[in-house]
Amino acid sequence: MDSGRAWLVVAACCCINTFALAVIRSGAIVYVGVANTFRVTREDAAWPLCLATLFNLAAGPVSGVLARYFNICRLMRFGCLLASLSVSVSYFATGVPYLSVSLGVLHGCGLSLVALSYAVVNQNVSQYRALASGISNGGFVLGGILFPPLVQYLFDVYGTRGGLLVFGAVMLNSTAAALLTSSPCSNTPRSKTTTDCTKPRLPEVGAALLRSVSGEHPSLRMNPCCVSKIDQTLPLRDARCATARANKETSNLSSESISNNRRCSLRRDAMVMCLSFVKLPKFYIVAYTIGQLWFLSTTLLTVVVDYAADRGMPKWEAVSLVTLITAPDLVARFTSGLATDKGAMRKSTMMAACCVGSACSYAIMPSFDSYSALAAIMVVAGWCNGAAVAHIFVLAAEIADPETFSMCLGIMNFIGAFALLERPLVIGKDLSYRLLEPRPTSDLFSHMRYLSIKSYYRFLFYSSRIYF
Template sequence: MVAGKRQRGAGSPLDGGWGWVIVGCCFMVTVCTRAVTRCVSIFFVEFQAHFGADYAATAWVHSLVDCTTMLFAPVGSLVGNRWSCRVAVMLGGLLSSCGLLLSSFSSRLEFLYLSMGVLTGVGFALCYTPAITMVGCYFRQRKALAYGIAMSGSGIGTFVLAPVVQLLIELYSWRGALLVLSAFVANLCVCGALLRPIKPHKDEEWAEGEGKESSFTIEKVAATAASTVEKPRPSAAEEVVLSSCFLSFKEYRFLLLPDFLGMAVSFLFLATGCSLPFIYLVPYALSVGVCHQHAAFLMSILGVIDIMGNITFGWLTDRRCLKPYRLACYVFSVAMEGLCCLFVPLLQSFPLLVPFAILYGYFDGAYVALIPVVTSDLVGPQYLSSALGVVYFLHAIPYLISPPIGGWLVDVTGSYMATFFLSGAAMVLSSLILSIVSGIRRCQRRVSAVAEDTKHEPLPTIASDQSECFMAVAS
């Protein structure tokens, strides 16, 4: 009996133990992927001056890194599901390190599109989603806090790497800085080696009933769709091929949920606006007379406050009073981030840009930490890997086109006002869409619950009333 219990506990999420090592590995993965991607904006002026390109052409480097990372996020989920998250992260670390190494020898801007934009982006994609998924496998009760700590690597990495990268550029030029970043990103292989696989038991229930309604809805819709068509029994030779197809179908059942579809639309607008400030904050600060060191320091401020947003929102939304309102907290943080961007054109000095960096960084850390949490709450832990792959995939096209559009607006208007207005409006619209969809779905659930209660009213009461009437007439 004791041995059986030990065996069961060894395979179940522990909310601690080796789970904190997984959190540390995911932390380093976010440092090496998202923080390095943010620091590409520091190379913006260097690339523009060396290659003699305009804003729009130079912005394609950053947008391709972001786009490829998100576009290939489902591939990272697929590799993690088919083999293991360890294999995915180690392979991604090797590819991304090679991409930065090749970028340091680039002689044309188009070569940077391939080496840094595509190769490094594919490597980041193979690392990012599997590492985040592993945290959800090891944590249930303290999931939001674990994600907050893990995702804070983006902010801490930005805080540390921004001035370091600026110093490396001044000492060794942008080529030497990329060589150092290539060696740093190679640490992803070490992080991947520490990702110990875990296989929770199928009969294990989610903590505090979390995700039961979503799981039931997914299973019910999938069962209904399967029962409507009567299919002939496949032969033994065909069963092997069909099993892999059905496995893929089962992994993406959550796509049938209306709540997930509404969230997917809001993610498209969020991704359109959220990347622009990280690309154009430093060039905008330089354009209003802020020196290079202070402009890079703005990114550091944004990064360190990002950490506070990650951890504090993760801790707060794990509290019992706020746990049912995680989605509302996410919507609020996105809306506040959009409002901050709308006021950027009024801030034309370093002391005025500091409050923007503080507020934007805090709410950016808040919503980034809550994305995997609200996704897990919606689809359930068993679909988290595939769902995160789809969620980050939806960021791909906006990440690709929004930076060049922002650069084109700068080239046309001669100022950054339209670019930051685009960023703020997109994020405010994202929060509004998700609020409206959530409100409509909540009303529909209430109507359905009332109708279900009315449908199942106890009939014995009516029958007893009728019998009493007959007895009265008879008497």
């Protein structure tokens, strides 16, 4: 059973994702504010948040490597601090290039370290991982419910620059939440052996060493630490002791050479084991799906307010569409994991169904102009996205063990990041969003390809069991 402390860590990770990822979830408000404040095109205004998401994913391998050598919780605290302060320093922005560095590159690198919270949840929860993943990821959605109206209010009162300054201070709450994860994921030092040479030895060990020369205790002859310590405390009284010392020195030289060779061999084996997941076809399928999910969700959250305003809707009705996306998303992340954890549905089946449902909702979205129709589509798209995100990290956790999960997730995010490079290019420069309409249809075929590849490898699996 998962302990109460484990669920406290899950709640802390949920809080971290709520505050640290608030700017990404409020991207529609920030996007419009940047375009209006700096008088730039829609394509230029989309670059800061696009770079934030891009570096969040592309810096994944670096975060994975750092997680193998440094404490994960300290890395998360630093990431929360960097992600928050980079938003506040955007107060000094004079144009989109400055925002591309502060709100894009620096903020994205901070979020890449915050993404280690998935590894923390995976380390602490073993039984209800889908549910825990949904709760942790639910913070990302909860921020999308709470903060878009707050960001719009701050922009109305303080302007875009002042609103970013205040909102960055609000995001610092994620750093406080990261302190609650320190105990479970602290690096545990390796236990020292009882034959440590720095520890004092009893005098009886000297007598046992002398007896080992005559063959009474041959096991002590192979312990150079005991021999070294007794050498420093016992005088050489006869030829047998001198022989023991000579044997010890020879043993030290040979054991040192063997240990060096073995250390190099173990290092090579550890590297091979660390990257063994890249040989699995499932790894690339999951990485591709992560990129598609990030592209679809972040593009919709970026343009939904401007898209609704282009259809003639009032400003606050357009802002409410963000809530209609995030509320079902939150419910799906909290509840969809129970169905797969209880065995009612396979995780891969849930994943594929959500991808197809999300793609279909995106495909029909440009055909409707009324608020009620768009609201219904947002609910479907939000629920499918929430269930898919909750399960994609569980599928990723099944590929690698807990020790290499950070590296595995980082490389997956890096592969998925390339799908985001075209996001500013497909956001329409004109007032009709015509460039947006073909893209969701192409993503429908992308998700259908996911189904085809998944079925193909399942066919190979069953064929191998039948014919081999």
